[in-house]
Amino acid sequence: MELVDLAATPQGQSDFVRYLAQVCDQTGVEYASYAAASPVNGKVFAFTTYPDRWKQHYMQQELHLADPTLHTASRSIAPVDWSRLERTESFNSVFDQARDFGIPDVGLTIPIRGPYGETGLFSVTSSTTPEDWLKLRKRIIADLQLAAVYMHDRVMKSDRLIDLLRYPALSRREIEILQWVAAGKTQQDIGDILSISPRTVEVHLRSSREKLNALSTAQAVGRAISMGLISPS
Amino acid sequence: MELVDLAATPQGQSDFVRYLAQVCDQTGVEYASYAAASPVNGKVFAFTTYPDRWKQHYMQQELHLADPTLHTASRSIAPVDWSRLERTESFNSVFDQARDFGIPDVGLTIPIRGPYGETGLFSVTSSTTPEDWLKLRKRIIADLQLAAVYMHDRVMKSDRLIDLLRYPALSRREIEILQWVAAGKTQQDIGDILSISPRTVEVHLRSSREKLNALSTAQAVGRAISMGLISPS
DNA sequence: AGGATAATTAGGGAAATCCCGTATTTAGGA
């Protein structure tokens, strides 16, 4: 799993970082971040207003692999307040490191999912006391939720990002054949339908498996569905 | 595809309807609805504050099959304002019928998705003019978004509802084995892991296919994933 | 335009799955 700082890429998407900064200004939180994970290639793309030192440390140490805020929020529907996270080993490790870099440990993460099974995680941290945080949170939670949806919507509508997140792109034929497999057809059936040899069908399935990093066609179908490349039928 | 009015079921979940009514009061919209769709059995479960006449008509005519608000929002990330919907045949049909029942055609639908791929749709309608609606929407959109997330979270945490949505129930062994298949394991692998004969593994897969009405194991895996019975891995 | 990379096509043989059985155990309803 690889973490990519999108603001640092050639065609830097600084608009998104600017939007995060604006959210900080308007809501009174200290830092804001957005990360989108591809369910398949495992890459994580992120924007953040965190200081460069922490950003670099986070990426170098690959903390996104251990970060309990990401892990918990990606399995939740509602926002996850960091005070409710389990005090696991990972939790202590990541939050201790953050504290060393002057990053507050008060905040929350909002998960946002789209129709392709992709997940966006929108986090903010506040330098207030835990008591004041409760009041602030109550006041701004609706705005944060809306900002998270807006951010995810914009990111997913960005051609470049959607290409990265939807990667690996299956070829038209591969998707067509995978869709038939998901509909319960055999390779022979599909060969007849498409007027090609069942052997050819099998080759397309093999390359689909490779691109999706799947061990079996069933796993490939599952991934393709959870990515929205095909629809269950 | 079947539409079920959850408030009318034996153990009526009237708390949810009460919550919708509360949303109406606090935001100034006329009606509010929530619907959750199971991707596989196609059933749609709904709560609403609409008048009984419209509710009955909607269910009898199975309008949820044609309703463009549901169709569009279920493919969107951000809220869908009904004024932006395409004027298709379905659109005119459903909205004309609604008008006959005195239901406003001004409103929006907010899609909410959870970690299992399930989708919730939260809709409100306003009896204001389109111009006033823009102002009202701007003021309440964040609260509506939060209410939608809250509603979906609560519904999904309701044991009875999640059981309904996850129907048909596979046995523990069937789910366990299907999960391993989705993880790319062969029947032999799974037999070794579970210390049973690979033949037995195959029998469980066969009954899984039958219950999910799937022609192949790959199709069964796809359905199980889109139902949230198992998670893609 | 040329050259690299990816897409689409295909066959032979090995491996795995799927369909046909049977049998024992468990759970729930008449």
Next chain:
DNA sequence: TCCTAAATACGGGATTTCCCTAATTATCCT
């Protein structure tokens, strides 16, 4: 309590998928 339905467990044989290799065509990039 007995009986039926469902869950669990196995095997033989036909079908299907999977892995190897490899050709031709498309597409993209400089």
